[in-house]
Amino acid sequence: MSNETFIVSKLSDPETRVVIRIFKSKASDFETEARIFRHMGSTGMGPREIELTDIYRVEECINGRPLTFFELSSPLVQQKMM
Numbered sequence: 001m002s003n004e005t006f007i008v009s010k011l012s013d014p015e016t017r018v019v020i021r022i023f024k025s026k027a028s029d030f031e032t033e034a035r036i037f038r039h040m041g042s043t044g045m046g047p048r049e050i051e052l053t054d055i056y057r058v059e060e061c062i063n064g065r066p067l068t069f070f071e072l073s074s075p076l077v078q079q080k081m082m
Contacts, residue, residue: 007061017061018050026054 003024009017037057040046047060071077 019047019059019061021057021059023055023057030054 004022006020006022007017008020009015034049034052034057037046037059038049038052041048041060047062050058050060052058067077
C-alpha cells in the first residue's frame with residue numbers, strides 16, 4: 001500500500017517519467033507484495049521496479065488509463081489479461 005504517489009520527470013527530459021510511491025503504512029505481508037510486483041514487472045504484466053526500500057518504491061511509469069468495470073468484466077479483455 002502507498003499513501004503518497006508522485007509522477008516525476010527530469011527537467012531536461014520531461015517525456016521520461018517514473019512513479020515514486022511513499023509507504024506510510026505497509027501491506028500486511030510487504031515482502032510477498034514486493035515479490036509479486038517485481039515478478040509482474042519482469043513478465044511485462046505491470047510496471048518494472050527500479051528501486052525498492054522500506055520507505056519508497058520507484059517504478060516505471062506506463063502511460064494509459066484504468067480499465068472500467070465493464071471492460072474488466074468482458075471475456076475478451078479477461079482472456080488478454082491471462
